[in-house]
């Protein structure tokens with residue numbers, strides 16, 4: 001991986017309260033040898049203040065939010081999101097949504113930042129987890145599919161575009177023929193998923209923020225990490 005051009009060091013934080021933060025660290029370190037990327041595991045507001053960008057890993061969004069509150073990180077994270085790029089994977093995607101459905105009893109805190117409504121565990125429970133090869137324009141080597149790992153993944157229920165926020169850009173959709181038969185959710189199309197169907201969206205960007213409902217960090221393929229650095233992080237440093 002040699003395609004990102006970063007002249008100065010860039011510090012990328014990974015929220016390291018719970019979940020797959022170590023896997024994100026490994027993926028970023030694969031890029032860091034040539035990209036001058038410094039990785040910080042973020043557990044305090046002070047850690048966060050050193051970062052140019054942040055990744056929120058998959059895991060359990062309710063637990064991550066609870067621990068963020070205990071660590072005094074909720075408000076610093078919300079402030080960070082107003083200025084700097086953030087990518088959330090799976091549980092991290094839930095935390096970046098403006099609204100969430102199917103929460104645990106009592107609801108849950110969100111960090112917000114992306115204008116979508118999302119459903120926790122929208123594809124079903126742990127046993128209904130699945131993998132699907134995704135075709136994604138914009139990644140390096142786009143003709144090679146990216147293996148999407150969906151583990152109790154959330155589903156994007158609705159997009160809320162507005163003139164006050166940057167436009168929402170769909171990066172990847174799950175074609176209906178790849179949705180496992182056991183999924184309780186049915187997309188509204190016979191062939192490939194409809195361009196208007198938000199429930200088929202599995203990766204999107206809004207301005208400097210990105211969410212993926214699957215786990216790029218659980219594969220050996222670091223093209224999504226490269227994509228985040230190239231399209232969300234580097235432009236904010238110029």
Ligand code: GLN
Pocket residue numbers: 057058059060061062089090091092094120121151152153154
């Ligand atoms: N369902 C989990 C949650 O609500 C997310 C699962 C995951 O990150 N693999 O946070």
